[in-house]
Amino acid sequence: MTPWLQLAAVGGEAAEGGQGAEEGAHVVFHLFGLPVHESIVTMWILMGLIILLGVLVARNLHQVPRTRFQTAVEWVVDSLYGFVTDIMGRERARRFTPLLGSFFVLILFSNYSGLLPVLPHENWFQPPTSRWGVTGGLAVFSFVAVQAYGLARHGLGYFRRFLEGPVFLWPLTVPLAVIEELIKPFSLSLRLFANIFGGEAVLAGLLAALPWFLPMGVMFIEIIAGFVQALIFTMLSALYIEAATADFHHEH
Template sequence: MYHDHFYSQEIVIPFLDLSSVEVGKHLYWQLGNYKLHGQVFIVTWLVMSVLLGIAIWGTRTLKRIPARLQNFMEYILEFLQDIAKNQIGEHEYRTWVPYIATIFLFILGSNWAGALVPWKLINLPEGELAAPTNDINTTVALALLTSFAYFYAGLRKNGLGYFARYIEPTPVLLPINILEDFTKPLSLSFRLFGNVLADELVVSVFTLLVPIFIPLPVMILGLFASSIQALIFSTLSAAYIGEALEGHGEHD
């Protein structure tokens, strides 16, 4: 009887259900036939609102001789431009600065939201609030955006000749080159998700054990690690786009 019941439970589990990829409990919102992770959307909207508010506030009165806030905003822009320029190249990088900047700022804001805000103090009917990048679905979506971006970049510049890269330097490498394009988004998404999840777990454990002093250095280290993860993700995204743009054509 036990074995029959066990196997009957296994039969109803779908062989492949991408929507079931999750870690822990979630607050679900029902939208038609789909279930959305509500707590992820709540914090995502908050992060986007803060980033948008800072952008509007910092650029509302631009001056030839910039003040402190404008100086800060210009420094951030130059920093993000340098990331794109170093990885994509002098002639092509300007087109991709908005994408690379958006990816960096969103991941940085999401990671910092998880490291700085005590979301666990807010009780939900089910699940708990956390950094959006603490959810595997968010990191996979960001990685897929990068995949679409570098395919688009390569096809836009080189046309169908872009796919010739799969048989270079020899057609024998065709399976390996195809596999590489599948592993890129996987490595991007799981690296970001794993690091953010590990950081939040460490802070939570230390907070439970020693609530006052010990978590502070760990939180500071978490902020640094969160910034590094945003930098790594955006730099690798720019590098993949730059690699796709090389193709067979020459820069203009």
């Protein structure tokens, strides 16, 4: 099989050396007795690259860009800021763009890591967003952030958002509102995981059967899909934060 892309551990491949691991995951090493799978190693590598990129950008900043690199970075930041501003307004966008932009950049890097020409065939490498555990962790972090920002904005009055309709209907509407809130991280994680995992599986199969030329069309689609999925996750997180921090009389 061509080394362009191999979907690590698809089909429930067991960990090497008889080490106990969850189905379909390879344990690269143990840290304080806890297994560290290949998707986590890849996530740490990507995080390191993003931090390094941030350091390089911050070292030679100028009020008026003098390099194409700074110009490109500023364009990306301005685009993200404008995107978040359209959702929640300028004031809150200044506060929440760092978090939402971090989601977008990390997810985009993770989605595109599966398209690298050499690394994906290594047993310590796997695109993080092709693992539900990783996308679930990102979604839970987004969910916790939404609740924290809502409580910070409204205090305990934040829970009034679950009291919809007449009082006599609260026994029915409150549980439904809570369930709807709890479903949000599940839908966020499943949407991202399913799209990336499915695309990786299709591309791996095509590359195994026809390693030249034909899979290029699928790879182009994966480039678009990776960007769209990162954007959707960021947009939905922004919408959830906007709803949690908005004045209640604007929500109904």
